[in-house]
Amino acid sequence: MKVLTVTLNPALDRQIFIRNFQVNKLHRVASPDHMVLSPGGKGVNVSIALAKLGIPSIATGFLGGYMGRILIEELRKISNLITTNFVFIKDETRENIAIIDEENHTITEINSPGPSVEDKDLEHLYRRYSMSLSRVEAVVISGSIPECLRSEVYVKLVRMAKEKGVPVFMETRDRHIKVLYEEDSLPLVVKPDFRAEYQLLGREISKVDEFVEAGKELIKRGSELVVMSYQVDKDIIVTENGAWLVRPKCEVDVSHVLGTGDTYVAGMVYKFLSGERDMFEIAKFGYVAALSKTKKAKKELPTLQEIEEFMDKFVVERVV
Amino acid sequence: MKVLTVTLNPALDRQIFIRNFQVNKLHRVASPDHMVLSPGGKGVNVSIALAKLGIPSIATGFLGGYMGRILIEELRKISNLITTNFVFIKDETRENIAIIDEENHTITEINSPGPSVEDKDLEHLYRRYSMSLSRVEAVVISGSIPECLRSEVYVKLVRMAKEKGVPVFMETRDRHIKVLYEEDSLPLVVKPDFRAEYQLLGREISKVDEFVEAGKELIKRGSELVVMSYQVDKDIIVTENGAWLVRPKCEVDVSHVLGTGDTYVAGMVYKFLSGERDMFEIAKFGYVAALSKTKKAKKELPTLQEIEEFMDKFVVERVV
Numbered sequence A, B: 001m002k003v004l005t006v007t008l009n010p011a012l013d014r015q016i017f018i019r020n021f022q023v024n025k026l027h028r029v030a031s032p033d034h035m036v037l038s039p040g041g042k043g044v045n046v047s048i049a050l051a052k053l054g055i056p057s058i059a060t061g062f063l064g065g066y067m068g069r070i071l072i073e074e075l076r077k078i079s080n081l082i083t084t085n086f087v088f089i090k091d092e093t094r095e096n097i098a099i100i101d102e103e104n105h106t107i108t109e110i111n112s113p114g115p116s117v118e119d120k121d122l123e124h125l126y127r128r129y130s131m132s133l134s135r136v137e138a139v140v141i142s143g144s145i146p147e148c149l150r151s152e153v154y155v156k157l158v159r160m161a162k163e164k165g166v167p168v169f170m171e172t173r174d175r176h177i178k179v180l181y182e183e184d185s186l187p188l189v190v191k192p193d194f195r196a197e198y199q200l201l202g203r204e205i206s207k208v209d210e211f212v213e214a215g216k217e218l219i220k221r222g223s224e225l226v227v228m229s230y231q232v233d234k235d236i237i238v239t240e241n242g243a244w245l246v247r248p249k250c251e252v253d254v255s256h257v258l259g260t261g262d263t264y265v266a267g268m269v270y271k272f273l274s275g276e277r278d279m280f281e282i283a284k285f286g287y288v289a290a291l292s293k294t295k296k297a298k299k300e301l302p303t304l305q306e307i308e309e310f311m312d313k314f315v316v317e318r319v320v
Helices: A042-052 A066-077 A120-131 A152-164 A173-180 A208-220 A263-273 A280-291 A304-308 B043-053 B065-078 B119-133 B154-162 B174-182 B208-220 B262-275 B279-293 B304-308
Strands: A004-007 A011-017 A026-028 A035-040 A057-064 A082-084 A087-089 A094-099 A106-111 A137-142 A170-171 A188-194 A227-231 A234-239 A240-248 A314-318 B002-007 B011-017 B026-029 B035-040 B057-064 B083-084 B087-089 B094-101 B106-111 B138-142 B168-172 B189-192 B226-229 B232-241 B241-246 B315-316
Touching: A004 A042, A004 A120, A011 A082, A026 B083, A035 A042, A035 A066, A042 A057, A042 A066, A042 A082, A042 A137, A042 A263, A057 A304, A066 A188, A066 B065, A087 A120, A094 A234, A120 A152, A137 A152, A152 A173, A170 A173, A170 A263, A170 B065, A173 A208, A173 B154, A173 B232, A188 A304, A208 A227, A208 A234, A208 A240, A208 B094, A227 A263, A227 A280, A234 A280, A234 B083, A240 A280, A263 A280, A280 A304, B002 B043, B002 B119, B011 B065, B035 B043, B035 B065, B043 B057, B043 B065, B043 B083, B043 B262, B057 B065, B057 B119, B065 B083, B087 B119, B119 B154, B119 B315, B138 B154, B138 B232, B138 B262, B154 B168, B154 B174, B168 B262, B174 B208, B174 B315, B208 B232, B208 B241, B226 B262, B226 B279, B232 B279, B241 B279, B262 B279, B279 B304, B279 B315
Parallel strands: A004 A057, A004 A137, A011 A094, A026 B106, A057 A082, A057 A087, A106 B026, A137 A170, A170 A188, A188 A227, B002 B057, B002 B138, B011 B094, B057 B083, B057 B087, B138 B168, B168 B189, B189 B226
Antiparallel strands: A011 A035, A094 A106, A227 A234, A234 A240, A240 A314, B011 B035, B094 B106, B226 B232, B232 B241, B241 B315
């Protein structure tokens, strides 16, 4: 096993395709392939992207109820390079239903509430995490935390990995990054999830300078690489050696950029596992992986060959 | 075991409560109890209603996929008086999602397609059905047939029961009743399901005379009791001894009448099992059971005591 991915709040993603979807009407789904089920949650998605690159991983976190069982079965179908090691809880795993109307171009979404996680479940997770840590070369901690838990869970997970000398790659919202910063427990690689808001260390950021400034603070406190999405298809990379702006040469379909973050993380982990230790090179490979993902359909992931075709399709500019 | 219920096309019913539901918006479900799962399909519902009356039953039919497994688990939770004996198939059991907006009073429904049933599955069902027949005193065959199958399945099931001398209670649409009539294979008790259209033996019916006429034809061909819903809360009962119109003394909430059909069937079966052989008395008890159901919340069923409280709350008028 090479990688451990942690998803504390996974979701079962469901897409239902209905033409001319309207409120207060009865709709019949035309055929079984108009209802698509797939495992979701950022850590789980990284495991899937890694499997596409031939990298075996252990996926852990919390799963529960009917939705949890469907998720784990669907995940096992995707690749035998993914080993599941989830803690089973009483409550239902999140179910995210998207009703897609391709005629009127609407997406109506219904997201179920996240589960409650009891103290004994959390202790159980720490034990499994600790055991898995000794079997892997890298940890990915990605996504949100169930509402009943606090950011301190991430602090503990990062510290446990550090104690065993296992590097952590993390993509999550500033709410948690800020706590990790304050608790002096930053992971090796930080990728803030800006989908909800452009904020880092509690500050609104919009100019390149502000991104670089915040990134540098994370580096000072122990991270070795900070990658930040900037203006949709551009990225800002900060290491102890400087800061860079990366942008594609080719035009990118903006609607395809969403959801490339998990491929980005998988790309970085892949490069790290191949022996690369220059953090800038690791970031660039993640960026290229994400760029190649923008050319794929929503649920499809790039192969290594497809990523390599994009190696010369971006421009780097040093900003500091 | 007392009763065998057959549901060829069961469904997992899901109610999702969302205030101010709108197309093209993201909705978060407020709490887990705003998402309700329950087993559905007419035969399954009769088993549940019988269990409430203390009558054990075997539920059979086809179940498949994730939805089938959720349905069977939820059914087992409801009562240990229900023994499940379904044939498992490859395709997903139907899932009927109702998005209920109590603020704007809308119900938006999404019904998934029914499964395909292969020949070997059908043969498997006939074998299980045949074995169960020798263990029961009555059979209930209720509801629709998966689209890939023809009405001849019902002909065969009724004939098999008749050969073993087991009486059949059936509620289904005219499409199937007409074939049973033509094939001279009518069950003991017929309750046409008029929810989609008021039609019997291929003819539109609206006047009392027309109901009675069609009912008599079914009696002539071998049924002993025909019960027909007429103008929402009234019923027409036809036996070899005559025809009656039954109506409630009290006012009935019309919106509560839908879905009382399964309680009606359970009531008739209950009366039959108690030794009653006067078909008019059997029909009246079914009517009273349905009447008491109209006073209950959507998914709640009446107890025997609650049914008996309605014994004097209806009026019978002989029409022939």
